[in-house]
Amino acid sequence: MEKKLFVTVGTTQFDTLIEAISSKEIMEVLSNLGFTHVTLQTGRGKVQPKDNAGDKNHPSLTCYGLKNSILEDVKAADLVICHAGAGSILDALGCNKKVLVVVNEELMGNHQTEVAEKLAKEHYLHFCGISSLSDSLKNLDFSNLVPFPPGEPEKFASHLDQVLGFS
Template structure:
């Protein structure tokens, strides 16, 4: 099937509002206009009703054994604001829209999303404005840098006098 694929993930949480929002015909029509024809939902432990759409294939799964594979197959990822999910997607160099769950109390996830958006690594929003954010140009997002795997070891070696 030609076209582009979206991966929606709520992680291990319950974020039915995100699943319901993306399953809405207005959002699906925008995604279709943007060239997407497949959406894979990872719905966690939430409860949801599978939606149907004339031009987009919608698939729903609770969890994936190979989460990285789902990210790699995606042309766009729409995720909850969990740090693990965000970093996993960014390290795979995939465009990312983070949807903050505004129903959580003391939501520290907003701070992470704000910081990552400040550097143009992702766009973030709430379910209420996802429609507007989908219309932003994802090609303007900056690729997340590859971490230096030897930095910490080099620092320890220097401190110990080995370097």
Template sequence: MADNWTWSEGSKMKVCFVTTGATAPFTELIRAVLQRSAIDALRDAAYTHLLVQYGVAKDVYDTFAIDARSHIQTQPEKGELIIEGMSFRPEGLMEQFRLVQQSNGLAISHAGSGSILEALRYGVPLIVVPNTALLDNHQEDLAVAMERSNYLIRGDVNDLAPAIRKAEDFRRKMAQFPPITSGKHRETKSFAAIMDETLGVLE
């Protein structure tokens, strides 16, 4: 069970954590990360654990997780990838993001500002997948703007594999974080300032 996952020095554990948000169900993201192409991309990058926060969509998670586990079993030479799911946690996701950080893993998230902020706090590679079905498509605008400024990778809900493959190169670039934007580089910067600068909001 995911609650028992622990990292220790020298461990080969490498965790990918997927969070879908606390309000509108994002079943397409659950489906996308459990597609065979995404599973293959994770295994090619030596991920050992995949944790999916399914929220209220446990039935969707269960359906696609069955096929993903079956696909893994047909290719044992690629290594084991343990897949687990979890509901929403009222205490927050600190434990999950810390495990990603410790294991040099990856976070995949919907494009909500709260989830983006939490991932950026832990300094982990982040793939953001906009939910284009939402009103005004604001998540797409945010994801595109922040990818352009090299804060994250924008993922496509129709095919996550290319974004997963970019994550290792992106990890190396993160040594420059926060990225140099608008000709200015500050050692520390509030998330509100990052948002304003990325989206072109002037003070």
């Protein structure tokens, strides 16, 4: 049975996430978790891992930069790993997917951590940094997540407003 992971960085560049996911260590972790296919959406990044068919120890890997819509990939995934961009998070939560947000700790002065913490506190998703990605994948319990309320983008906007101090 196929088990699919979709990784997205949106329209940004987050090469450290792409490098981490496509590393031998993480690919082995993903294989041990039963993933058979990984699709990487690399945005404007410079790192473009080569597609491969996989083997018994590694999932197959498909990679692309940008396309008009990623919703088909999100819908096909069993797990979505994304950067902490609001659009990427909302796409995944809107499709009722298990979500692991990886915060780009290299960005200064952004509010990604606050957004991820707020949504994790409400049990909509889990989050981590690059340094804890492997352990997070091995140990996180996605069964404790609750569905994001459908059709309520204003609730997400309200979360963002609270995090950013606008309300």
